[in-house]
Amino acid sequence: MDKEEGITSFSSLSSIKRSHKGMKVGHAGTLDKFASGLMIVLAGKATRLNPVFSSMGKSYIAEVTFGRETDTLDPEGEVIRRADPPSEETLRSVLPSFLGHQSQIPPVYSAIHVGGKRAYQEARSGRAVEMAPRDIAIDSIELLSYDGEKAVISASVSKGTYIRSLARDIGERAGSCAFVSRLRRTSIGPFTLSDISLDTKSLLDKTALFSSVRLSPAFRREVENGRIDRRAILSDSDPERPFAYIMLDTLFGFAERVDGGLRLMGRF
Numbered sequence: 001m002d003k004e005e006g007i008t009s010f011s012s013l014s015s016i017k018r019s020h021k022g023m024k025v026g027h028a029g030t031l032d033k034f035a036s037g038l039m040i041v042l043a044g045k046a047t048r049l050n051p052v053f054s055s056m057g058k059s060y061i062a063e064v065t066f067g068r069e070t071d072t073l074d075p076e077g078e079v080i081r082r083a084d085p086p087s088e089e090t091l092r093s094v095l096p097s098f099l100g101h102q103s104q105i106p107p108v109y110s111a112i113h114v115g116g117k118r119a120y121q122e123a124r125s126g127r128a129v130e131m132a133p134r135d136i137a138i139d140s141i142e143l144l145s146y147d148g149e150k151a152v153i154s155a156s157v158s159k160g161t162y163i164r165s166l167a168r169d170i171g172e173r174a175g176s177c178a179f180v181s182r183l184r185r186t187s188i189g190p191f192t193l194s195d196i197s198l199d200t201k202s203l204l205d206k207t208a209l210f211s212s213v214r215l216s217p218a219f220r221r222e223v224e225n226g227r228i229d230r231r232a233i234l235s236d237s238d239p240e241r242p243f244a245y246i247m248l249d250t251l252f253g254f255a256e257r258v259d260g261g262l263r264l265m266g267r268f
Contacts, residue, residue: 002036013041024043026041029185034075035184057189060156060184066150066151069168074109075181081177094170098138101136102136102137107164140154189207228264242257253266
């Protein structure tokens with residue numbers, strides 16, 4: 001789905017929850033309230049696939065405002081620092097230094113657990129919060145435009161990367177300060193906003209994690225009960241892949257490889 005600006009990731013799922021009443025619904029990767037863009041939504045037993053999608057890299061288009069820094073590193077926070085914005089030449093010169101593997105300190109206003117509590121809850125209570133650095137990777141970063149105060153930057157990053165922290169660090173390295181004033185996620189792994197109209201199987205195909213397993217129709221009842229007997233397997237297109245489409249007369253469902261066998265995870 002394409003999340004709108006101004007609503008939380010949780011609230012954006014309301015219509016999907018209504019149409020999938022009685023089913024568990026979740027998303028693979030939160031977007032901040034002020035941000036928009038691509039979210040992968042999982043329902044029912046497909047929520048078990050969350051780790052698959054959450055581990056994928058992501059791409060963003062960010063508007064970064066220089067000369068000010070907010071406590072939340074986004075437009076909803078209070079200004080805590082001011083400095084002269086950098087020149088375009090300086091900004092272009094520092095961006096390549098962010099490429100590759102590195103250590104990043106997440107924002108204090110984030111959902112990361114610190115001492116058993118959410119960091120943002122501690123920060124809002126006025127308590128000092130020390131954020132542990134985490135290893136991230138930035139695969140690409142490019143300055144698309146700059147008007148002397150606001151820059152539009154595209155970046156492709158690893159799981160766990162905070163664009164708000166990236167903006168803060170770019171500002172510091174450029175001899176200024178900064179926050180993310182707008183943010184749009186354009187891709188998650190192989191998925192882009194243009195894939196929103198695809199059906200479930202077509203979306204799963206893009207992960208390249210699923211083989212196709214054909215079963216004997218004689219074992220349909222056992223499969224419906226969640227059991228996939230080795231004797232039922234007629235063919236497997238790629239036993240090395242971690243997940244499988246289950247084919248009976250037609251496409252039936254999907255399964256996970258566990259302890260050398262297959263466990264049914266959901267039905268189409």
